[in-house]
Amino acid sequence: MHDMTLAEALGELAALEDPKMRAANEKRGDDHGINLSRMRAVAKKIKTDQPLAQELWSTGETAARLLALLICRPRDFTADELDAMLRETRPPKVNDWFVNYVAKKTPLAEEMRLRWFDDPDPTVAAASWSLTSVRVAKDPDGLDLPHLLDLIERNMKDAAPRPQWSMNETLATIGIHHPSLRARALEIGERLQVLADYPTAPGCTSPFAPIWITEIVRRREG
Structure with missing residues (x-):
């Protein structure tokens, strides 16, 4: 053909x-x-x-x-x-x-993650956070996870929808994959209440970070 x-x-x-x-x-x-x-x-x-x-x-x-x-x-x-x-x-x-x-x-994923990280365009910044979530889960060496939590704590509440969603994903990923930071991730999620009222279909996990973290950890450790 x-x-x-x-x-x-x-x-x-x-x-x-x-x-x-x-x-x-x-x-x-x-x-x-x-x-x-x-x-x-x-x-x-x-x-x-x-x-x-x-x-x-x-x-x-x-x-x-x-x-x-x-x-x-x-x-x-x-x-x-x-x-x-x-x-x-x-x-x-x-x-x-x-x-x-x-x-x-x-x-070039890591090069792009760094290039896009502080971009003023919310679509671009959101992509960087999505790439950050992948690294948090698969290759966290060299990432300053407490600093990422600081940034999320400071910026997620007022972020535009796309970066807010991606930051929230990073928050949940840190909480799921890094037990030493889980309590802090849960506390940030509870305090900021980002996506707490997100409509979630039956059988799906809520994107609200405290529910998301708790549910996935329960499944993985259950």
Whole structure:
């Protein structure tokens, strides 16, 4: 099979467009109308294709960008390309997939984490906190965890929604993976009450850090 062209890939996406799905997605800020499992099927057909991924990304269209994130090769992006892409990930699903499928998978993850850490753009700062959570869980050596807790304690309450969510994830990750800091993480979560009233579906764990930490620790140690 020949490599799929940009026009063919956009044609496949257009054929999947569903007005009802678009209406539901747009309520969440995602301006596309495609069932994501169908989009994944298109990506599976294409496999990995970095040149096509870059063409899809440069259309600026949400559906095309989501497909690009599924077929790209994260290690092929330069630091400046990653930085530019992140700054354009306004729709929530594009942001989520970029952080999870590209930023967390690139060999430049630590370089980007540091580069993005104090960025004034909340989307950029949030990505840094997401990468920090990965390090807290998998590779904490060299991280100043008490200092991270200081920053969360000082800044999380008034942070914009994206960095607030990511800081909260780091808070919970510290509490779950580092027993010596668990009491402090729980205390910060209780005092700040960030996401305490977040609606949580039955069977799911609340993102409120004290509940999240306690539940995961119970499961791991149970």
